[in-house]
Amino acid sequence: MRIRVKAIIQIVSCFIMCLVTVMFVNPGKAEAIGINRMFQNPQNPNKYYFVGMVYYDTWSNAGGQWISTPPGGITDVDGFDYVFEFSASRKIKDVRVSKFDYYREYGDEIFEASRSFEMSQNSKSYYVQATSRNYSLTNRPWTGKGTNVANVPVYVVQARLEAEYPVNRRLEEEQKGQQFAPLVQGWRFYFPTLFEIELEPEEGKAIIKHYTTNGRSLNGVFPDREEKLEKGKSYTFAHTPGNADYTYVGHKKSTVSPPSGGTITPGDHPPFTYDASFPTYYLYFYYEAQDKPPPPPPTASCTPPSPGATINGRYMDPVVTARI
Structure with missing residues (x-):
């Protein structure tokens, strides 16, 4: 009886872990990400970087059968509708999305700025070693160009569950006091995404x-x-x-x-x-x-007589009118 109860507990524990996995893999829409979680390019202050971290957990049951895609398999992982928000005076010019390379220029700074919570839990190598190199990103259009808020839907698809050292989720849970049947396995694989956001100049x-x-x-x-x-x-x-x-x-x-x-x-x-x-x-x-001198006074002039012309002029009294 005691063995049967223990087995039931192990099966329930495994089911709970799988449920948690589904909840994390399908997170829905993310909250707005501000510049406090982005890295600003020191050579181009109009460029900001952010790393999105999507992961996939896969578990086997007490009988050793995989409940989800097993290690080495290919699956769609899901992702986020990422929202990036800047001050109202800034305008977003472009957003580019790619797989994140930990060893790129400013790779450490970008990752640490974006994933401060993860860095408080584990070292960077923890994530590097558990990152898969083989996955694709959806190419969906983003919105918000010319405004201060961008909505960027990015989903990880066709991802291979392989890494140098995937996270041993069973071991992590056992260290917290969880118990599992001997054949239960749990592994986590990370799929980081780099967002490069360019703003219009201030x-x-x-x-x-x-x-x-x-x-x-x-x-x-x-x-x-x-x-x-x-x-x-x-x-x-x-x-x-x-x-x-x-x-x-x-x-x-x-x-x-x-x-x-x-x-x-x-x-x-x-x-x-x-x-x-x-x-x-x-x-x-x-x-x-500029002050200009006044124009000179007009000078007197004689008009030559011509046939049919009338000349009015005052010489003395009375006024003389002549017609030639």
Whole structure:
């Protein structure tokens, strides 16, 4: 009787482990992933990386028969609808998906940033050794281009259950006090996915206008304009040369609001590198109107007589009208 109860307990334990496996293999939609779980490329701050970790557990029953795909077999593993979210001011340009290579450039940094919880449970080698090299990823379209949120459905398919050292799930559970029948086996295989997310450059704009020193707009003389600013780029905005009517005096600039009041700074504003700490760069150029001498008074002139012409002119009183 005691042996029979023990066998029943072992079978139930095995069933529970299989149920847990199904729950983990079919996780559904993931919560939004923020930049705190991504690695930012130090050479290109508009690129971020994230590693998704899908795994597959396979178990045999007390009779040694495999309940799911056995080691060495090929199966579809499932995956996530991954959601990546950035600040409202950023726009997603592109998302690329590929199998993750632990030994790629910044491989350690990418994995540690993405999988901080897993790293708190086991060393990186634990996952490297249990990773399969043979699997495919679905090529489903992602959404969210031009916004700050991307939804990227990625599923692992045609995965071969093989690895250098797959995780011995039976041993891990036995270390927690679980008991199994002698023929029960449990193995875990990992299938990491790399997401490379590229954002549009952080942008601002420069508003450049032209005024006289008394505040009159010269947009009809010197065209006002707006120019895009990209974070990390250097900019030089030289004044529009004056002309015969207006002489350049200097400029006013502001990164808070349109310049009003204050003194005009002679010369041009020095070059600057846009750091995205402000959305708008206001630069106003000022000109002084040139004083022109008054036109000379008109001179008297005689009109030669011609047939049929009438000339009115006052010489003395009375007015004389002549017709020739």
